[in-house]
Amino acid sequence: xxxxxxxxxxxxxxxxxxxxxxxxxxxxxxxxxxxxxxxxxxxxxxxxxxxxxxxxxxxxxxxxxxxxxxxxxxxxxxxxxxxxxxxxxxxxxxxxxxxxxxxxxxxxxxxxxxxxxxxxxxxxxxxxxxxxxxxxxxxxxxxxxxxxxxxxxxxxxxxxxxxxxxxxxxxxxxxxxxxxxxxxxxxxxxxxxxxxxxxxxxxxxxxxxxxxxxxxxxxxxxxxxxxxxxxxxxxxxxxxxxxxxxxxxxxxxxxxxxxxxxxxxxxxxxxxxxxxxxxxxxxxxxxxxxxxxxxxxxxxxxxxxxxxxxxxxxxxxxxxxxxxxxxxxxxxxxxxxxxxxxxxxxxxxxxxxxxxxxxxxxxxxxxxxxxxxxxxxxxxxxxxxxxxxxxxxxxxxxxxxxxxxxxxxxxxxxxxxxxxxxxxxxxx
Amino acid sequence: xxxxxxxxxxxxxxxxxxxxxxxxxxxxxxxxxxxxxxxxxxxxxxxxxxxxxxxxxxxxxxxxxxxxxxxxxxxxxxxxxxxxxxxxxxxxxxxxxxxxxxxxxxxxxxxxxxxxxxxxxxxxxxxxxxxxxxxxxxxxxxxxxxxxxxxxxxxxxxxxxxxxxxxxxxxxxxxxxxxxxxxxxxxxxxxxxxxxxxxxxxxxxxxxxxxxxxxxxxxxxxxxxxxxxxxxxxxxxxxxxxxxxxxxxxxxxxxxxxxxxxxxxxxxxxxxxxxxxxxxxxxxxxxxxxxxxxxxxxxxxxxxxxxxxxxxxxxxxxxxxxxxxxxxxxxxxxxxxxxxxxxxxxxxxxxxxxxxxxxxxxxxxxxxxxxxxxxxxxxxxxxxxxxxxxxxxxxxxxxxxxxxxxxxxxxxxxxxxxxxxxxxxxxxxxxxxxxxxxxxxxxxxxxxxxxxxxxxxxxxxxxxxxxxxxxxxxxxx
Numbered sequence: 068x069x070x071x072x073x074x075x076x077x078x079x080x081x082x083x084x085x086x087x088x089x090x091x092x093x094x095x096x097x098x099x100x101x102x103x104x105x106x107x108x109x110x111x112x113x114x115x116x117x118x119x120x121x122x123x124x125x126x127x128x129x130x131x132x133x134x135x136x137x138x139x140x141x142x143x144x145x146x147x148x149x150x151x152x153x154x155x156x157x158x159x160x161x162x163x164x165x166x167x168x169x170x171x172x173x174x175x176x177x178x179x180x181x182x183x184x185x186x187x188x189x190x191x192x193x194x195x196x197x198x199x200x201x202x203x204x205x206x207x208x209x210x211x212x213x214x215x216x217x218x219x220x221x222x223x224x225x226x227x228x229x230x231x232x233x234x235x236x237x238x239x240x241x242x243x244x245x246x247x248x249x250x251x252x253x254x255x256x257x258x259x260x261x262x263x264x265x266x267x268x269x270x271x272x273x274x275x276x277x278x279x280x281x282x283x284x285x286x287x288x289x290x291x292x293x294x295x296x297x298x299x300x301x302x303x304x305x306x307x308x309x310x311x312x313x314x315x316x317x318x319x320x321x322x323x324x325x326x327x328x329x330x331x332x333x334x335x336x337x338x339x340x341x342x343x344x345x346x347x348x349x350x351x352x353x354x355x356x357x358x359x360x361x362x363x364x365x366x367x368x369x370x371x372x373x374x375x376x377x378x379x380x381x382x383x384x385x386x387x388x389x390x391x392x393x394x395x396x397x398x399x400x401x402x403x404x405x406x407x408x409x410x411x412x413x414x415x416x417x418x419x420x421x422x423x424x425x426x427x428x429x430x431x432x433x434x435x436x437x438x439x440x441x442x443x444x445x446x447x448x449x450x451x452x453x454x455x456x457x458x459x460x461x462x463x464x465x466x467x468x469x470x471x472x473x474x475x476x477x478x479x480x481x482x483x484x485x486x487x488x489x490x491x492x493x494x495x
Numbered sequence: 496x497x498x499x500x501x502x503x504x505x506x507x508x509x510x511x512x513x514x515x516x517x518x519x520x521x522x523x524x525x526x527x528x529x530x531x532x533x534x535x536x537x538x539x540x541x542x543x544x545x546x547x548x549x550x551x552x553x554x555x556x557x558x559x560x561x562x563x564x565x566x567x568x569x570x571x572x573x574x575x576x577x578x579x580x581x582x583x584x585x586x587x588x589x590x591x592x593x594x595x596x597x598x599x600x601x602x603x604x605x606x607x608x609x610x611x612x613x614x615x616x617x618x619x620x621x622x623x624x625x626x627x628x629x630x631x632x633x634x635x636x637x638x639x640x641x642x643x644x645x646x647x648x649x650x651x652x653x654x655x656x657x658x659x660x661x662x663x664x665x666x667x668x669x670x671x672x673x674x675x676x677x678x679x680x681x682x683x684x685x686x687x688x689x690x691x692x693x694x695x696x697x698x699x700x701x702x703x704x705x706x707x708x709x710x711x712x713x714x715x716x717x718x719x720x721x722x723x724x725x726x727x728x729x730x731x732x733x734x735x736x737x738x739x740x741x742x743x744x745x746x747x748x749x750x751x752x753x754x755x756x757x758x759x760x761x762x763x764x765x766x767x768x769x770x771x772x773x774x775x776x777x778x779x780x781x782x783x784x785x786x787x788x789x790x791x792x793x794x795x796x797x798x799x800x801x802x803x804x805x806x807x808x809x810x811x812x813x814x815x816x817x818x819x820x821x822x823x824x825x826x827x828x829x830x831x832x833x834x835x836x837x838x839x840x841x842x843x844x845x846x847x848x849x850x851x852x853x854x855x856x857x858x859x860x861x862x863x864x865x866x867x868x869x870x871x872x873x874x875x876x877x878x879x880x881x882x883x884x885x886x887x888x889x890x891x892x893x894x895x896x897x898x899x900x901x902x903x904x905x906x907x908x909x910x911x912x913x914x915x916x917x918x919x920x921x922x923x924x925x926x927x928x929x930x931x932x933x934x935x936x937x938x939x940x941x942x943x944x945x946x947x948x949x950x951x952x953x954x955x956x957x958x959x960x961x962x963x964x965x966x967x968x969x970x971x972x
Binding site for chain 2 (some may be wrong): 155159187188191342363368372376389392393394395397404407408453455456479485490
């Protein structure tokens, strides 16, 4: 199943941008790779894939030429941890598939089949430069009853318009830790770790004794067979455990668990990650943070600070950003800009909203960012992409321009001139 | 019929000049039906030196600016604004070339103190969600002055804010306007002389909260019936008090029983006192309302009972009725880009603020968030950029009014703050650069001329009791 969807992903660019060549010329180019900007550069796109990036890139005859002097180009922005396509109106439970409650499953829960590619929330965010989103499942719990130890599997969604969502499922298994995890495990984070250890031990036993299990000759497991299956790629390090945690002590705990279990982890939240920056750098643990979280929101985040991202960067930790506002991943640029304001380097901040989340979660198997061979997801901006006054002038997914209009601009245009004629007759 | 007040706040306050060096004492705040004003402000400006900021780009807050100007603060007030100002003897002189100065930022919608951090259950003090009409509660009685969010907001240039009860109820209670100074008591933060507000809420929240308890209101029509019933009661209460006071004044009942009839005062009722305060024009209505059609209904409810709505809060659909809001003189306090988190917010658009302003209505950028309040300048920048994208000509001088003058108008304190005008309280922010750039920081913040925040000087960075010992000294603004 997974192989089929990955193939589908790979084939989409070719179908979408058949024999198309586009050149964006004269722009300031942010590659998203952590390197310095390229001034007055050209990005050449062929068949939905970037062919060349640089200052002396010849534009082939017949190419669609976009003069972009005074403009700036970045890779498409990534919602580093969100719910695009699986949640439409947060407060309306009938429009939310991202969360679950009372399920017998945990790690096996997979969001990919629920994605609605026609979601207006996708459209609005895509029109402002978001081209991919990490979809993270969540558990609706009241903290009083036992919940699942895992929320399920995260997926990666490419936001190319189409009738079928281009989703890569199973890119990580979500483990809510800290206060939230404690709430799902009888009120104590210690119990969450106990259950995590048990689940991993069960999965290992299942993996090594599958035949005996099928014959009914193994001890009982705490998780269902589907959950154990879902944990196998975590056990062998193919995909990471996505650990939602903020407190320094929790981060150190989870790194110890990862070491002793031989698994990979990615931290989500990480409000106090700067306090464990050296450890996270040494253990090569990426962190997905909300760069604006600077208040002692609870007893897990007492040392939250706007300097978090800058301090992590300085220590050599891979940092990605995700907004806490799930309706507005488009504002991830504002997080990056504020991180720069508080000491992060501009190239690292651009990388944190483009290539780093992809590299952390789906690996660097294919080229990312603006470099030859990468999928041509890119955005042309009317200024510094991290400025709050900057807006996109064009957004490309797999080389296909998708425009900057959305339901929101339709509403704007319908109401820009109020008059005798009812707005219902204006705009479609 | 309830009488229609002749002059209504906040506009009444515009008429009085606020040039006194000493802030007006709390006793001057609007009298309620009760004799004495309880919980009076004990705010006193912190010590200050005369301070001259030189050569900054000034955004005055009234729509104008100076490319290169000076501002002199003295005895807590703005003494002079212009070019080439002389420093009085002993004045602190700040060379601000390349930097920008704005009035202190005012957040027209905050829950700091009533929903403080850490946001744990014990701190959930913002919604008295036990009855749809809790006009008797006052937000100030929930405010925890040690909320670390106050200092964080100060680092973002916020000098005053309206602290509102939540929106679970049709009538959520009284709001309070605070100056953002570190203090041991809420009274010491209360903006002297500021009128009270009344929080009202439309739409989904009240009907969800009470409908789920199987009681009214469970629908929007239930909401409106709830408002109207309450106003009928309030009008009666006010009439009873008027009658009592008229009899007292006429002396016909002095001594207790003229003509055999005692003139007993009506029994005080906290809930009705607040509502009657609105009918008398002394308390400003802050009405949480998202949808255009609901705002129009609320305007008619207000008309029916002879009160005015000061500000619609959240108002994500104000752009659909911006003409009506301009005509009615009602402010809209809005987010730059929030939408889609519930159905009534689905039609939120980036251009809302700019379109409301362009229609000639009062536009405000508010936060409703302990995170957002720290960057109201950036939220304003986003709204400005969206307006420009649709072709509106929006200068920084205009945009800053959305978080200064217009917010002060909403709070009823425009005679004291909100613009850099001579005689007003010296609530001033010195920015490292263009405040509408993501890279700008508030370098210094002054409240009543006192330097209450200085990014370069840890001794001028307040730390709440909660943060002390809980939060590392390496965590600073």
